[in-house]
Amino acid sequence: xxxxxxxxxxxxxxxxxxxxxxxxxxxxxxxxxxxxxxxxxxxxxxxxxxxxxxxxxxxxxxxxxxxxxxxxxxxxxxxxxxxxxxxxxxxxxxxxxxxxxxxxxxxxxxxxxxxxxxxxxxxxxxxxxxxxxxxxxxxxxxxxxxxxxxxxxxxxxxxxxxxxxxxxxxxxxxxxxxxxxxxxxxxxxxxxxxxxxxxxxxxxxxxxxxxxxxxxxxxxxxxxxxxxxxxxxxxxxxxxxxxxxxxxxxxxxxxxxxxxxxxxxxxxxxxxxxxxxxxxxxxxxxxxxxxxxxxxxxxxxxxxxxxxxxxxxxxxxxxxxxxxxxxxxxxxxxxxxxxxxxxxxxxxxxxxxxxxxxxxxxxxxxxxxxxxxxxxxxxxxxxxxxxxxxxxxxxxxxxxxxxxxxxxxxxxxxxxxxxxxxxxxxxxxxxxxxxxxxxxxxxxxxxxxxxxxxxxxxxxxxxxxxxxxxxxxxxxxxxxxxx
Amino acid sequence: xxxxxxxxxxxxxxxxxxxxxxxxxxxxxxxxxxxxxxxxxxxxxxxxxxxxxxxxxxxxxxxxxxxxxxxxxxxxxxxxxxxxxxxxxxxxx
Numbered sequence: 001x002x003x004x005x006x007x008x009x010x011x012x013x014x015x016x017x018x019x020x021x022x023x024x025x026x027x028x029x030x031x032x033x034x035x036x037x038x039x040x041x042x043x044x045x046x047x048x049x050x051x052x053x054x055x056x057x058x059x060x061x062x063x064x065x066x067x068x069x070x071x072x073x074x075x076x077x078x079x080x081x082x083x084x085x086x087x088x089x090x091x092x093x094x095x096x097x098x099x100x101x102x103x104x105x106x107x108x109x110x111x112x113x114x115x116x117x118x119x120x121x122x123x124x125x126x127x128x129x130x131x132x133x134x135x136x137x138x139x140x141x142x143x144x145x146x147x148x149x150x151x152x153x154x155x156x157x158x159x160x161x162x163x164x165x166x167x168x169x170x171x172x173x174x175x176x177x178x179x180x181x182x183x184x185x186x187x188x189x190x191x192x193x194x195x196x197x198x199x200x201x202x203x204x205x206x207x208x209x210x211x212x213x214x215x216x217x218x219x220x221x222x223x224x225x226x227x228x229x230x231x232x233x234x235x236x237x238x239x240x241x242x243x244x245x246x247x248x249x250x251x252x253x254x255x256x257x258x259x260x261x262x263x264x265x266x267x268x269x270x271x272x273x274x275x276x277x278x279x280x281x282x283x284x285x286x287x288x289x290x291x292x293x294x295x296x297x298x299x300x301x302x303x304x305x306x307x308x309x310x311x312x313x314x315x316x317x318x319x320x321x322x323x324x325x326x327x328x329x330x331x332x333x334x335x336x337x338x339x340x341x342x343x344x345x346x347x348x349x350x351x352x353x354x355x356x357x358x359x360x361x362x363x364x365x366x367x368x369x370x371x372x373x374x375x376x377x378x379x380x381x382x383x384x385x386x387x388x389x390x391x392x393x394x395x396x397x398x399x400x401x402x403x404x405x406x407x408x409x410x411x412x413x414x415x416x417x418x419x420x421x422x423x424x425x426x427x428x429x430x431x432x433x434x435x436x437x438x439x440x441x442x443x444x445x446x447x448x449x450x451x452x453x454x455x456x457x458x459x460x461x462x463x464x465x466x467x468x469x470x471x472x473x474x475x476x477x478x479x480x481x482x483x
Numbered sequence: 484x485x486x487x488x489x490x491x492x493x494x495x496x497x498x499x500x501x502x503x504x505x506x507x508x509x510x511x512x513x514x515x516x517x518x519x520x521x522x523x524x525x526x527x528x529x530x531x532x533x534x535x536x537x538x539x540x541x542x543x544x545x546x547x548x549x550x551x552x553x554x555x556x557x558x559x560x561x562x563x564x565x566x567x568x569x570x571x572x573x574x575x576x
Contacts, residue, residue, distance in 0.1 A: 017546050024549030033567035034558070038550035042557060054546035075534040082497050084571040097534070132568065141568030269495055274534045279541035 001239070002203040005231050006211070007166045008158035010195040011173055012151050013183045014127065015058045021126050021150035022049030022092065029189050037129070037144035043087035048277055055150035056281060057291060058182035059099045059124050062152060064292050065176050066119055068103025073282050074124070076275040081268065084142050085129035093153075095272050097280075098123035100152070105176070106300060107168040108318055117169050118157040127151050146190075158197065158208065163227035167220050170194055175299040175322040185323075186361075187218050194223050198230045200238070209234070210244040214251050214258060226251035229258055302327055310340035319348055325362045329369050336373030339380060346372060350393050367396045375403035383407065384414050385468055387459075416467040418474065424466070425474045428457045439479060451475060484509040484516070 020027055023040035040047045063070045075097040078090040100122035106114050129144035154173060160166045174192060178185040185191055199211035214230060217223045229251070234244050251258045297305075299321055306317035306327075320330045326347065333343040351372065355362060375392055378384050384392065384407060395406045407413055415421055429436060432454070439450045451472075458471050489509050493500045500508055554567065563570035 019546055019548045019550075024544070024547065026548045026550070034554045034569065035552040035567070036550075037557070038553070039557070044557075050544045051541060052546050053543035056543065080495075084569075084574055131574070133573065136565055136568070136570050138573060139563065139570040140573045141565065142571055143568055269491075271495065276535065278535075279537060279539050280534050281543070282540040 003200045003231075003235050004203045004205070005162055005227075006158045006199045006201065006208055007160035007163070007227065008197040008211075009154075009156045009160070009166060009169060010197070010213075011154040011156075011170065012127075012193045012195075013062075013154065013173070013177050014191045015055050015150040015152065015182055016184050017052055017054045017058070017150055019052055020148035021052050021055045021124065023148055024050070025148065027149045029186075031145055033141075033143040034145060037147060041087075041144055041148045043089075049092065051278065051281065052150065055124060056099065056283070058150075058180075059122065059152050060283070060288060060291050061180050061182055061295060062122060062154075062177065063100035063103065064288075064295055065180055065298055066100075066103035066105055066122075068119060068122070069101035070283065070288050071097055071099045071101060072284075072288070073097060073280050074099045075280050076124075076278045077272045078275045079270045079272055081270060083128070083131075084140060085131045085144070085147065087129075087144065087147070091125060091128065092275055092278070093125035094123035099281075100154075105156075105169060105172050107165065107172050108314070109168065110164060112314065115159075115165065117159045117165075120155045120157050122152045122154040125151050125153060158199075158211075163224045163231075166196065166227060167224050170220055170223060171322065172299070175324075179296060179299050179302070179324040181296065181324070187220075190218060193218050196223060196227055196230075198227055198234070199244070200231060200234045209238075210246050212244065212247050212249050214249045215261070217251060219253070222251060222253040225253070225256060226258060229256070233258075296324075310334065310344070312340065312344055316344050316348065320344060323362070329362050329365065332369035333373045333376070336370050337376040337380070339376055342376045342379065343373070346376060346393075350390060354393075354397055366399060367393070371396055371402050378403050378407060382414060382416060382467060382469075384412055385464070385466075387464055388412050388414065391464075412465060414467045415462050415465045416470055418470060421462075421466060421471055421474055424461050425454075425458060425471065425478055428454055428461060429475075429478055432457065436479070436482065440482065447479075451479060454479075484513050 014027075015021075017027060019025060020041065023038050025038040025041055026036045028036065040049060060070055074094060076092050077095045079093050079095075080090040082089055098121045100119075102121065103119040104116045105119060106116055108114050127146050127149040129142055129147035132141040132143065134141065156169065160169060174185055174187075177183040177192070183191055194217045196214045196217060197211045198214065199209035201207060201209040212230060212234070214226045217226055230249070237244060248261045249258050250261050302321040303314070303317045306312050306321050307314060310317075312320065319326075321327050329351075330343060330347045333347060334340050337343055351362075351365065351367065354360075355365060360366075372393075375389055375396065378392075379386060379389050392403050392406050392412060395410075396403065400406055435450075435453055439447060442450050454475055455468070455471065458466055458475070486505050486509065489500060489505050489512070492512075558564040558567075558569070561569050
């Protein structure tokens with residue numbers, strides 16, 4: 001039987017506020033345990049929440065970016081459950097009247113077409129603390145620095161049909177929230193976390209199968225793997241005559257396995273009710289309009305602009321515009337070298353590969369946009385070949401100043417002196433009589449390709465510094481003279 | 484309310500209700516529910532649900548860090564703390 005996968009996502013996004021959603025404690029990442037957990041975060045008796053306007057502003061920005069209706073009157077509810085990293089015994093969240101209503105996000109599919117993913121709603125809530133289960137004399141350690149960090153939870157409709165669509169959607173959300181500047185996008189620090197709801201059904205069926213939820217995935221790669229694994233498990237289970245049980249699962253990226261989060265207790269019963277400590281939060285149209293007018297450029301608009309003003313393909317424009325920092329880096333490079341095509345190739349090629357390799361983000365790129373542009377300028381004016389440029393880039397990456405200084409210091413300037421090149425080409429031809437015979441004997445149509453064989457020894461003799469165009473010209477002239 | 488419902492509520496609220504008091508608790512909660520039934524009989528057609536008894540809206544605070552580190556003070560009243568962490572009985576789901 002042919003199966004169809006149905007995927008919906010719940011995405012937790014930490015908002016980039018300075019202070020927490022209900023207290024004035026700092027949200028900075030990486031502080032010593034509990035140094036940023038104040039009396040409100042610890043739920044000490046007598047404390048009351050004091051809501052942070054910026055968290056609402058950020059949530060509204062997200063709502064406007066996905067063309068959603070904004071909850072002008074939003075209400076907080078208490079979601080009751082006991083866990084040590086939640087000192088109040090309930091999470092302050094929204095259920096009936098969330099800040100962001102229905103919206104949609106467009107994703108670009110591999111075949112170049114686009115698809116609209118519906119957003120059911122997005123609500124504001126507080127993050128929990130962290131439990132450390134290393135052994136402290138048989139006890140768990142609790143760090144409440146994260147408790148009270150503002151989150152928006154974005155809930156999609158089950159509109160995705162494979163893991164590639166789910167990843168494209170997740171990446172698009174990442175791109176939107178980082179472009180808006182409402183989240184730092186640092187997935188490794190938990191700034192964005194994904195819960196994936198997966199079910200399968202016979203292709204053509206209208207009814208949904210029973211879904212499972214795999215929680216807390218913090219990378220696109222893990223998300224893709226977890227979905228693939230879960231789809232395979234469900235299909236096998238059903239084909240063997242079994243039934244999928246609605247359950248929460250945990251994926252382990254290190255072992256590439258998942259397990260059911262068995263809970264001895266009965267099904268969760270959160271007993272939501274409106275939080276008596278917080279009044280309804282009301283926003284006027286003027287307030288929302290003023291936020292709308294200040295929205296920064298969004299990824300879709302930026303992609304279109306990159307296609308229009310830099311003549312990039314939709315694919316290249318998508319890659320370069322998705323992340324606000326990458327887009328900034330690319331544009332700064334273009335501004336300094338005036339060659340969008342070369343700048344695009346370098347940013348998507350060497351820069352991206354080196355960043356991946358060193359697990360660095362573009363914000364920490366050791367080569368500045370200005371220095372990259374300096375390198376591109378030397379390719380453009382034929383001072384160095386593309387191949388040598390990669391070598392220079394490597395040195396720049398290792399922290400050796402700018403391209404001109406490196407080219408000068410290492411004597412990498414391209415050999416464009418035709419007299420010198422003439423001699424070297426002549427030597428190479430003389431040293432390889434077999435190749436020359438082969439070339440002479442070849443068909444007219446194959447000669448061009450065979451001529452390429454001489455470039456290796458020429459580059460070797462010039463330590464890669466021969467101007468390839470000029471060398472080719474001289475070689476062609478000399479070989480044709482032998483005919 | 485029967486005994487199993489009381490047991491479930493007690494479990495959710497993490498409180499212990501001894502078997503000798505279950506019937507009494509069931510009756511008390513039953514009385515409260517009877518009152519709720521009476522309230523639910525009122526005609527609320529056309530009345531917007533109320534999220535808060537006060538007819539007021541929430542004021543919001545500027546996004547400024549106003550709290551300083553008082554970990555020492557807070558942990559001085561904690562039952563157990565180590566390496567800056569609050570220690571609790573081990574819970575792993």
